[in-house]
Structures are given as structure tokens and as C-alpha cells.
Amino acid sequence: MIDPIILFFILGIVAGLARSELRLPAQIYDFVSILLLLSIGLKGGVELAKQPFGALAPQVLAVLLMGLSLPLVAFPVLRYLGRFKRADAASIAAHYGSVSVGTYAVAAAYMASNGVSFEEHMPLLLVILEIPAIVVGILLARGLRRDMQWGLVTHEIFAGKGIMLLLGGLVIGWVAGPEGLVPLEPLFIDLFKGILALFLLEMGLIAASRISALRYHGPFLVVFGIGMSLFSAVVGAGLGVALGLSPGGTAMLATLAASASYIAVPAAMRISVPEANPTLSLTASLGVTFPFNVLIGIPLYYEMSLRIHSAFGA
Amino acid sequence: MIDPIILFFILGIVAGLARSELRLPAQIYDFVSILLLLSIGLKGGVELAKQPFGALAPQVLAVLLMGLSLPLVAFPVLRYLGRFKRADAASIAAHYGSVSVGTYAVAAAYMASNGVSFEEHMPLLLVILEIPAIVVGILLARGLRRDMQWGLVTHEIFAGKGIMLLLGGLVIGWVAGPEGLVPLEPLFIDLFKGILALFLLEMGLIAASRISALRYHGPFLVVFGIGMSLFSAVVGAGLGVALGLSPGGTAMLATLAASASYIAVPAAMRISVPEANPTLSLTASLGVTFPFNVLIGIPLYYEMSLRIHSAFGA
Amino acid sequence: MIDPIILFFILGIVAGLARSELRLPAQIYDFVSILLLLSIGLKGGVELAKQPFGALAPQVLAVLLMGLSLPLVAFPVLRYLGRFKRADAASIAAHYGSVSVGTYAVAAAYMASNGVSFEEHMPLLLVILEIPAIVVGILLARGLRRDMQWGLVTHEIFAGKGIMLLLGGLVIGWVAGPEGLVPLEPLFIDLFKGILALFLLEMGLIAASRISALRYHGPFLVVFGIGMSLFSAVVGAGLGVALGLSPGGTAMLATLAASASYIAVPAAMRISVPEANPTLSLTASLGVTFPFNVLIGIPLYYEMSLRIHSAFGA
Amino acid sequence: MNDNNTRTLLTIITEASLEGRLLPELEKLGAQGYTITDARGKGSRGARDADWDADSNIRIEVICSRAIAEAITARLQEKYYDNFAMIIFSHDVSVLRPEKF
Amino acid sequence: MNDNNTRTLLTIITEASLEGRLLPELEKLGAQGYTITDARGKGSRGARDADWDADSNIRIEVICSRAIAEAITARLQEKYYDNFAMIIFSHDVSVLRPEKF
Amino acid sequence: MNDNNTRTLLTIITEASLEGRLLPELEKLGAQGYTITDARGKGSRGARDADWDADSNIRIEVICSRAIAEAITARLQEKYYDNFAMIIFSHDVSVLRPEKF
């Protein structure tokens, strides 16, 4: 049975392609994003409270490494196969090394509706994965130049809405603990899936406008957007098994790896690599990879995780 | 006991007449409308899944016919009694042949709080009733001219927010089925009445500004707005009994017939009969008929349906 | 254990001081405020229905008197110790004689999470306390001049969003009664604390921008903002005990007294004492008193009420 | 577009809370219409970030004759300039159907 | 900022529901770009308060050559002026990179 | 409204995400204030529909002396024109209290 939130995404795409007047006001899209980011952060924070931080260190480190490596794989492909300008290749690579919170939310909903559990500190890994690819992307575009304004970039990353709310939610959840959050659950937990449905409706509309941009930017982005996702998913799943994650957790990590950023990274690249064309990276990320992951990728990655687990898992 | 959502409507009217600064931001009104349209669609879609489509065909056809006929009754009244210009008469007639989703929502809430059940595929009839009156209205204004841009009109109708969300909700509910929708219920079902209260607050404010416009447009619109609603309600109730609907369903169909559009039809008329003055039709629809139906009509139509049922019903 | 809504407030302050891009769109802040005002009104209205109006008259009168007196205490302090211009002293005094609905909401949440009950007609006292200080403030600034446009001021007060929604909610709750409100509870009651969390997030952001304004307006406002709150809290708590309120109710009245307006009074002062500088009063009210009450004051006032009660109470 | 088509476009940027009082005054002074957009900004009275109502600006445009523009300017300057965040500026524009304005 | 840098800034204030139809027309008539802000207002067709969609205005700005501005004005006047809330006005502005417009 | 009352109104239409960086620059270059409205639009860098943050424009107005207007224009052109969606245009306006700007 198909999850209705996916149908909301398809409704958005259909309405967008049909040039419907349907539109979520920008402020409502903002509101809905804020709720999702806080929900994910709060849920993760509550779980963090339950486990010793030390135990997470290896996972955090491994995931950081993955975030540093994936753009290094993507960059030469984009630069030499895709023949993109250096700045564009670096920027797209950074998008794919980082993660998409929207995709994460859909995957979490998928796991929930299939009764699959996963390591609940996953939001911590989500936050951590957002950042290293940005640094690598900037270095790929610029080299190790003295005049790089790293202070500005750091501010842009941490002061951006996304990380602020995820981290804020994590800390609040961690401090407040499970009982503390109970009175907040009607808004942040019970409404989660409905809010996600609205979010996906608008994402469908946005993706539709990106899909029509694909005509101009050629089929390479389509191939790259899908190919890179699949490759990253395999890396993520492999890492998940190596770290001893559950099948659900492995699939979540594969999804994180496969997803491409469309909020934190574009904002950071605009500041630090402004000569990169944001249309290219957003078309790939929103027009190809997001729909692919939401419609096809997530179940695939779960299936894959199950197989790898039964082959190599404990 | 008076339903509190009606009190929200009255609060809106009072605040509007008192020239209060109270106002729902336009984007919030949009948000609230989107939620209502999706709720109604989803609920209807789930029910559609339970019954064979064939069984509904006669109802769909009958209701289509009603939607085509009502404007044909309204037009001569407006043109010859009301002495409106042809375009204006045609446009107002189209508004009254079509339906108001807001009125439908209030009626549904009324039935729920009185423990009256009704045929749950009613949202399908709602969608169907939106459209035929528009076509009739255009033909009344224009005749069968060659240069009518029907493509544009069709696009305007189906790509409009209202129909897109109602139809989208119907399809999603139908595909997802009752269990699929469970996780969406906290947003789309549980909050329904609260959201409807906010919607009615703003509708009260809008109605109040229309009520003050009534001074300029004379008492004819008041008489027509109430008279046409009552007449249509009788037609709708009669049809309901003839189609074998339950008393609740009969009252709902009467309400649909009695209600006048203020979203889909104004938008379509603006495109296809632009010389019609939108102030006239919206003043009648929002300043007279909507308040009448919400405050007085709905309980009346339910009473009427009960009587017709006990007189003619199975 | 610290209440998570306080953490949302702190998150807002931190994000604001870090110059984060995090921001609740103005329309969402409006939406959230509307929901809070209606919630508080509705809850209070339901309770009013349960008790004879006459019994409340003494409390209403006493509280009115307190609202008239507090600005008379604040004014000379501001004028002669603070050396403010007459208009500014009068305006700030009015802010502190009136109340803050946001602070009330946090206090109500504090009582709920500590299992403390309080007289549920408190929202009525809240509404009543909003107004007298405005009148006193205007008289302090203007004296008894003939040309004062009292009609305009009265309209500004009662037609303002705050009083309209509080009073409207009170009346709706009162008419509808407990069972009538049940279907509205998912929005107005269950979501209350989550919505309050979002509200406090934005209040934190706003407070942060006010805190940085404090540099320019000297330390007097800090001392006054805290000192006046503590003084008023003692007055409020004393009055609460004298009126025979429960310890919870006493703490709520102390909090009301201690809180300073940032919606109704600024709007009314802008109209009637426009030469008063709104930056001064809002910096004190939002940059000092609101954070003080939310972070420190409320638990303190509760503690204080307990002690006064065990010393003087019935 | 000759001179007969020329009117004055007057722009007023001020506190949003004045909206309800300014609009009737504009009409009383002869404005046949106006257009309002929501704005934020900074000036001599500090930053007005539109984070919430009390901190929001509006931007009112009025197309009218020079005489009416001057009357409006004089009135607003006298009544509001001292105590409210407000700036006013104007320039000539070519309009269609000048008799409308 | 000499004359070669001068272009016409055309401003159209009209019903928000026309947006989808006007924009392609502007481009067909030669506009290389446009900027839109949401607005409300009042004019000969009454108050348009932006309380909801049907009551909202938009404010479209187009920078272009005088010839294109005149073509757009003529076309909109002919097609929409009679039946829609709409005003159009224009004036000269100095631009950077005039070849863009 | 004589010449002494004339100032330059500079309008910048650009990506919303630049707001935080542009405003301090304007002030450093001598602007005494500015007004911002949210906008959407289309230009040589494609459509910017304001569907979400990354796709939104802002419209910044600055009233200032011609010299400051030219300094701002030069600075923005040098620093942002190549890589960001941005247009700048200007014209003269009559202002009240010209010493303010």
C-alpha cells in the first residue's frame, strides 16, 4: 500500500506540471519546515538523553568521514565527465555530500508505517552530515586560499535556520527528556505526518518547476542525480552495517547518504562560492534526487539494507 | 445549544462591523482553506473506496443536471426582476448554481454535532456541483460564440486551488483507504472543527465588509440571496429524497444547492465574463447567502429534509 | 526539571544574539498569537459559565483598582528617579500597570506542569487588568484636557486584536459551555503548549533585539524593569490573599501584576500619547521584564504566594 | 506622453499602525486612490524589522495632482512628522487617463 | 549617468488574479524582466483589501525602452482597462547595463 | 519643491539571501536609511518565484545624495553583479527635510 504522504508529493508534481494556481504561501512553507525541523530535533534529543555520549563517538566520526569523502567522489565525475566549471562541480558535489532533512523525514515516516525501528539518535547523524561537505565543496572550488572568509561561512552554516532548529531541538529534547516533552507532543509528534504531507505537497510543486528546467540542463544531471544517490546509498548502507546499526538504522543512513541538500548547502555556497550557478545544483537536488529518493529510493535502500544485513550483519 | 463555530462567525461579523483591527493574515486564511479543502476531500475519498463507482452514477448525473438547471432559473429573475445587465445576471446565476465549500463544512459540522449521519461520498457531489453552473453562466453571458476560449476556462476551473485540492484529496483518500489515513488524522480530522472556527472568524470579517456594501446595491440582492437559497434548498431536498438519500444526506444536498460559490466561480467569471461586476455577485454570495445559510439555513434545511422524508421518503 | 517552553525562549534569545537567520514569519507569529488569545479566552469563558457573576464582582473591582494604582506608583519613580520626560514616564507607567498575555500563558503552563490549580476565571481578570492603566497613563501624560479624543482611544483599546480575541473567546466559551467546546479542544487546548513554545521562540528573538538596545538606554530601565515587577508581584500576591484566592490563583495574580504589556498599551499610547518614545517602553517591557518574569519571576512569585498563604491565608 | 498626462506620485513610508488613520485623511484631502505594500526598514527612528505588528512599516503610494500632493505632504508633516517614523517623497509620472487622478 | 543609461520604469497595479495572464504578455511584447510585489489599495473600482485572493492587488514593475513601455501600455489598456481594476504609470530611470533592458 | 529638496532614490532588486550582507554595506557607504519590500520576478537569471527562501527577491530603496547613490552603485556592481541576480536603477525625487538623507 502506498503511503499517502507520497501521494501528496505526486499531487504537488501534477498540480505544478498542470500549471495550477495551487501554492502553499511561502510563510506557510516556512512554518511547516520549522515544525518538521523542530520535531526531528526534539525526537532525537529525547533519545540522546538515554545513552552515553561516548558510545556515539565512533558513529559520529565515521559519519563525518563519509560526509568528507562523498563530495570528493562526486567532484571528478562532475568536472571531467560532466564538463562542469570548477565552481559548479564543487558546489554540486557539496550538495550531494550533505543531506536533505525532507528526505530524512519521509524515510522516518516510511519506517514508522512499516513498523521498522531504527537507532533514534539518527537526527544527530543528520546534523553532523550537513556540514563537512560544505567545507570540502569550498576547498574544491577555492583551494586553500588565505582570503577565504571562513568566519562568514561558519556563521552562515550555524546561524542558518536549518541547523539552528535541528540543534536547538536536539538540545531541548535532551534537556527536557521524555516526560518533559509530553505536553508538546500534540503539536510536534501527533501532527508530524500531516505536516509532512503539506510539506511534500509544496515540495512537489517546487520539484515540478525544477523538472521543467531539466530540459535546458541536459540529461547529465538526471543520470548523475540518480547514479550518485545509488552509489552513496551503497556507501551509507555499508557503513551502517560496519557500525553495527540495525537494518532500519542502516537504511536510514543509506538514505541520508543518498539524499542531497537543498537548504543549508545552497545558502552556504551562495556566500562562499557565489560564481557557482545555483540553478544547476538545485535542479539536480530538487528536480531529480529528491523525487527519486521519495518515490523509489527509500524502499529500495531499505530492501538493500535488509540484504546486506543478512549477508554481512551480525 | 448553539454550535461555537457559529459564534466564531458572529465574532467575526461583530469585529468587522466595529472596524476592529482583528484580521487573519491572508496567508493564514489560505492555509486554513487548504486544510479544509483537503480534509473534506480526504474524508470523501476514503468513503468512495468503500462503494462501487457504478452505484453512484445516477446520483452524479442527477446532481449535474441540478447544477445546470439552477442558474437557468436564477438568470431570468436577475435579468428581468432585478434589471441587471446580461453579464451580471449570468455571473450571479452561475454563483448560485455552484456551491460553497465553507457552507458545506459548516453543514457537515452541524450534522456531526447533532449525531446525524449522511452519505459520506457527499464531497464527490460537492466537487461535481462546482462546475456545471460555470459553463451555463458563460453561455448565458456570451451565447454560443466561436471565439470563447474554453481551453482557458477549463484550465481556470481545474487548475484553481479549490477543485485541485478537493479532487486531490478525494483521490488520495480513495487510494490510501481508511488505515492509510490514520496517521494524517490528527491534522486533517481532529483539528477540523478548530480550523473551521478560524475560517469562520475570517469569513465573518469578510462578510461584514460585504454587508456594508449592501447599502449601495440595494435590497434586491438581499431578497434574491435569501429567496434563491430557499428555492434551491427545496429543489436539493426534493432531489435528495428522489435519489433515496438519508435525511442527513438530503439536508446536505439541500445545503449544497442553497449555497453560493465565492471561490471557483468568481475566478472563472473574472476570466471568461470579465465585464460582469464581481462586487455584485460577491456581495450577494458573501454578504447575504453565506451568513443566511450559516446562521439560519442549515438547521432549516435539516428540518425540511426531515419533514419531506416523513412525507415522501421510503 | 526545566519546562521545555522556557528552553524555546532561550533558544530564541541565543539565536537572536548570534544573529541567526531564524525567524518566525510575521504572519505565523500573528497566527500563533491569535491561537493563544483565543485559547485563554475560551478556557476562561467555560469556567465563567460555572459561577454566578455576582460572586466575581468584588474581585473585578479590586483588580480594577490595582490596575489604576500601579501606574501611579511607577510614574513618579520614572519621572524623578529616572528623569524621563513626562510623556515617556506616563507611557512606561501604563505598560507596567497593564498586563502581558504571553507571560500569563507561561504562568498558566507553569502551574499546569506543577499540578497547581488556580481560579479558572483568571482570564477575566486578565482582560480587566489590560485597560485601566491605559487610562491612567493618558491622564498622567495629558492631564484632564478637553481635546483628548477619548472615543478614538476607546476604539483603539476595544477594537485592538488582543482584547477582541480575549473577550470574544470568553463570550464564546461562556455561551458554548464545556461540552460545546469539546470538538474545538484539539486545536485550542491540546496544541496550546506547542503553540506557546513557538510563540516563546519568536519572543526570544524579539527580546534579543531589545536586549541589544539596552546598551543605549542605560541601566535604569533594567533596574526599573525588575524592581517594578517585584514590587507589583508583592502587591498582586497580597491582593490575591486578601481576596481569598488559592495559592495558585494568588501566584497568577502576582504574575499578572508583575507583567508589563507589549501589545495593547503600546498601540493605545501610539495613538494617544504619540510623543512618548515607544522604544523606551518596549525595551523595558520586552527586553527586561518579559525575560525576567519568564525565566525567574514566575517560580519566584509562586514560592512567594505559598509563603504569604501559609503566613496570612485562611 | 505629453504634459497633460503628468501627475505626481507621492510615496509615504511610515508605521503600519497609522494605516487606519492615514487613509481617511488622504481621501479627505482629495486622493482618488492609493496603493499600499508592506515594508520594513531603518531610518532616524531606528530599525523597523517587521518582526511583529508594532515594528512594521507600510509604503503608501498616491497618484494625484501636484496641489493635492502638496496638501497631503503639509498635513502629514504637521500632524505626524514629529512623533512617528515617517518619510515622504514625490516625483512626476506619466499616467493613462489622467482625469482619474 | 548620461542619457544612454535612461530607460522607462513602467508600473502596473492590478488584480492579483491577472498575474498568470499578464506575465506572458509582457514577455511577448519585449520585456526582458519584471518585478512583482503584493499590494492592496483603493481606486475607482473600490477597496481591494487583500483579505483574500479575490481582493488582492499586485504591483508589477518593468524596466524597458520607451517603445516597449508604450506597446505594453497600449495593449493592457485595450484588453483590460474596461473590466479590471488597473492603473499604469511610468517615468524615466537611470540604469546600470542598459543593454539588459 | 525646489532643487534643494531633490535627492536620489536608488532601487536595488536582488536575492533575498543577500539582505544580511547588503544592509551594513549601504550604511557604511553613507545611507541614512533604507526601506525593504519582499518581491519576486524574472530577469536574465531566470524566474525567482518566491516559493521559498532561495527563490525570493527583495526590493531595497535608499534615498540619498547623488554621490552616495553612485558610490553604492559602483560598490554593488563590482561586488555582486557578476554572480547574483541583481538590478539597480535610480531617479530623482523631492523630499521633505532633505538634511535627513
Ligand SMILES: Nc1ncnc2c1ncn2[C@@H]1O[C@H](COP(=O)(O)O)[C@@H](O)[C@H]1O
Ligand atoms: N534614507 C532613506 N531611504 C529609504 N527609506 C528610508 C530612509 N530613511 C527612512 N526610511 C524609511 O522610512 C521609515 C521611517 O523613517 P524615520 O522616520 O527616519 O525612522 C524607515 O523605517 C524606513 O523604512
Ligand SMILES: Nc1ncnc2c1ncn2[C@@H]1O[C@H](COP(=O)(O)O)[C@@H](O)[C@H]1O
Ligand atoms: N490615485 C491612485 N494612487 C495610487 N494607487 C491607485 C490610485 N488609483 C488606483 N490605484 C491602485 O490601482 C488599483 C486599481 O485601481 P482602479 O482600477 O481605479 O480601482 C487600486 O486598487 C489601487 O491599488
Ligand SMILES: Nc1ncnc2c1ncn2[C@@H]1O[C@H](COP(=O)(O)O)[C@@H](O)[C@H]1O
Ligand atoms: N527588466 C526588468 N524590469 C523589472 N525588473 C527586473 C527586470 N530585470 C530583472 N528584474 C528584477 O531583478 C531581478 C534580478 O534580475 P536578473 O539579475 O536580471 O536576473 C529579477 O528577479 C527581477 O525581479
Ligand code: NA
Ligand atoms: Na548525501
Ligand code: NA
Ligand atoms: Na447553489
Ligand code: NA
Ligand atoms: Na502589570
